[in-house]
Amino acid sequence: MRQLSEEEKSKIKILTEKSVEICLIEPTSTGLEKSIMDATGSVRSYLKDKNIHDFVLQSQGQESKIQVASFFIHDNSLVNSIASLYRPNTKKGDPRIWFKGLTSYASPNDILGILAFDSVLYVINITKLDLHALIQNDDANPLKEIVNTIYNNSNEVSLELLGLLNKVAARGPVPAMLQADTAVGRTLETLLGININSSRNPDYKGIELKSFRTRRGNRKNLFAQVPDWSKSKFKSSEEILKEFGYQRGDDFKLYCTVSTTVRNSQGLILKVDGLVRQLIENSNKPNINDFAVWSLDFLHKRLLEKHNETFWIAADSIVMDGKEYFQYKKVEHTKKPIVSQFDLLLEQGIITLDHLIKRTPSGGAKEKGPIFKIKPEAVGLLFPPSRVYSLVV
The missing domain is CATH 3.30.70.3570 (MvaI/BcnI restriction endonuclease, recognition domain)
Structure with missing residues (x-):
């Protein structure tokens, strides 16, 4: 993965401040053209930790591919997608991941955040979205709603103890x-x-x-x-x-x-x-x-x-x-x-x-x-x- 810009680091930090755990992935021009991305080690570990998918247990071939309900997060809307998780018969079955419609959502070398919540995957374009405005804005939007729900759930016991x-x-x-x-x-x-x-x-x-x-x-x-x-x-x-x-x-x-x-x-x-x-x-x-x-x-x-x-x-x-x-x-x-x-x-x-x-x-x-x-x-x-x-x- 390329070096993150200072702006991208700042956007990731605001998610971290809200106890939102994501993994990052970077689509290449070749990947977008061929509708394929490598599921890197951090992506595989994240999906396993979130009980979404364990690539180690998956057999090679299209017949073993699994799909997970997914959404692309935009400024004021969610767009349906499907995540395909599979291991091809070629190249030793290196794990792959792809989101249907990704070519319309991301450009080559954009940094994307993958967020697992309630057994659904959400894709956040870290490079293009103004996360500070979306999360801190008074107006409701899908990202703010998800982030606040995660934050409130993670702080339930601490608020009780503080009382x-x-x-x-x-x-x-x-x-x-x-x-x-x-x-x-x-x-x-x-x-x-x-x-x-x-x-x-x-x-x-x-x-x-x-x-x-x-x-x-x-x-x-x-x-x-x-x-x-x-x-x-x-x-x-x-x-x-x-x-x-x-x-x-x-x-x-x-x-x-x-x-x-x-x-x-x-x-x-x-x-x-x-x-x-x-x-x-x-x-x-x-x-x-x-x-x-x-x-x-x-x-x-x-x-x-x-x-x-x-x-x-x-x-x-x-x-x-x-x-x-x-x-x-x-x-x-x-x-x-x-x-x-x-x-x-x-x-x-x-x-x-x-x-x-x-x-x-x-x-x-x-x-x-x-x-x-x-x-x-x-x-x-x-x-x-x-x-x-x-x-x-």
């Missing part, structure tokens, strides 16, 4: 139920009727509660994940350090950023293989080539584990007559990322990987990463933005 927190805050300062750093969270969970246990499950109907005293800050990032050594040429961080490390003062280390768009000074680059659903790290040394592999699906899982849905609840700590009280004041609500965007942002060089490997005194290697990072100005392309609520006091 309960407002009731707690309205009580004023409440006495801490124990003397400990964890008192601020324990006290709140008790007031909400949540059992205190060691379960790793979210605290309230899928939402994790993280309470803190206002004098303490939080830091949010993506995640660290070593390669799948069983599928990699190198079997440890120590081997990577030995091959690509360098001396800096007293340390022998490999501290570097790796992206999909340019080789770094160590000759390293990332490659996204959508066909086999892998992220691959490659060296320009001919005797090395590909040496580390991550499963894209596993990286999606790690991203969701790290950044699911959380209420970060700030409380003022007040000491009266030698006893601590909490006044719960503010909530920052973060939600899980749009995982279908993860692969695209890797391909665009917006998500990168940092190696942080250093040789230990014993001759081994200590690895603080690899850490997957996102450019700060692009966070809104992956995460719906956090919402901050002041609690009723």
